Amino acid sequence: MAEVSSAALDLELLRTFISVVQQGTLGAAAVQRNRTLSAISMQIKRLEEVLDTRLLIRGARGVVPTPAGEGLLREARELLRQHDNLLARFTGRGLSGKVRFGLPEDYASELVGQILPEFLASHPDVLIEAVTATSGELAEQLKRGELALAVALDQPHDLKGGEPLWKTAPVWAGARELRLDESQPLALALHPPNCPYRAIGVAALEAVGRPWYPVFTCTSINALETAIAAGLAIGVLDRQRLTPAMRELGETEGLPPLQPCEAQLHFGKRIPRGSRPAVDALAALVRERLLQRGPWRAPERSGWIVPGENSGTHHRYKNATAGEGKS
Incomplete structure (x- = not known):
């Protein structure tokens, strides 16, 4: 009878792996995870040993996932999402912390209406601060460490490392x-x-x-x-x-054609450790709702879209029924 393997995945190793891929370097992941560089390196090494496969390719400019790493990235995000939701249901301890979420002005109304109420219904103890701005301004706020998560178009800035969501028209x-x-x-x-x-x-x-x-x-x-x-x-x-x-x-x-844009998901450079699970959970919901289709819900369209709310404002949410305020 074949021996059953006793190997088990440490969820913290998966969180570190996801952070390294998102940040692009072990050093940046160490800052985000509040760990030493050697600790991050050892965690990645341990994960590769447990899975018996190489997950990252290291280069002069950082790291990129191998094909096996790309597959693990997708499954690890889903596994952690299910783990956190299960823990919240059975222990009564849901996600907490604060997430400052950046949204492009042209899509803010649709994104706020579709994603945030659903997220806060599941995680009422998370404080969401949604900030609307142009994608260029959101990129600057991400560089300054002022946002934990943002959806931004890929122009007119040089922000790297965004996850593709949808093509705009x-x-x-x-x-x-x-x-x-x-x-x-x-x-x-x-x-x-x-x-x-x-x-x-x-x-x-x-x-x-x-x-x-x-x-x-x-x-x-x-x-x-x-x-x-x-x-x-x-x-x-x-x-x-x-x-x-x-x-x-x-x-x-007599008008020239326009170059398309891509909406991307970006993680902040400095996310407090206590807020990281909430940031990851919100990112997972954004992917689930927006990947490859964007914020437009075809069944609700009747040939045109109702214009969004005035932009340039900040919206704070404490729970799914809280009112909207400005700051």
Whole structure:
């Protein structure tokens, strides 16, 4: 009769492995996990010994997972999620801590409405602070260690290490009855300079030498959409945000094509140890709900999306029924 292996996985080893992959270096994972570099290295070595396989490829710029490591990463996240949920149900000790969660302005309303209520219903002791900003500003906050988790588009910043979530569909948007005069400079409605849609729109126009000038600049997606629908200017929106008062513009109006963006999930550089399980649980829910499809729920669409709430605000949540406040 074959002997049954007594090997067992230490969940802390899995948490360390996930941290190393997310951070890209053992040193960064050591800071995040509040451990020494040698302790992190020993944990990875022990995990590879238990599984009898190489999990990481070490290079001059950091580490990347091997094919086996990629597979473990996916399964480890799910295993830890199930473990934490089971422990919370049977012990009455749910996740706790604070998670400062960054959201891009153009998608904040959909993300807040779909993800945070579900998360807080399961983890009412977690304090979520949702911060809306342009992706460029979110990237700066991540670099400064001000966010634990963020969804951000992959432009116009140099932030590395994001997990792909979904592809966006930026389009030129104008009022339904708007007619453009190709001999005149374009009047644009824009977000601030660190917005990816502003960056790709301006880059596309400058690449073909099309003159433009800003008529309306605002951090609020709601106000920007109102300016576009009213015919004050054209702008760049996600195709899903077009309302019946708008139409998609393109080559017929002499406008250049727009480069697509990718929404990515990023982890903060300095996450308090006590909040790490809550951050990982929220990240798992974000992946589950948004991977490859984004925040748009097809059954709820009827040809257009209701514009989101005013952007540029902070929303605090203590539980699923708490009111919204600003800070």
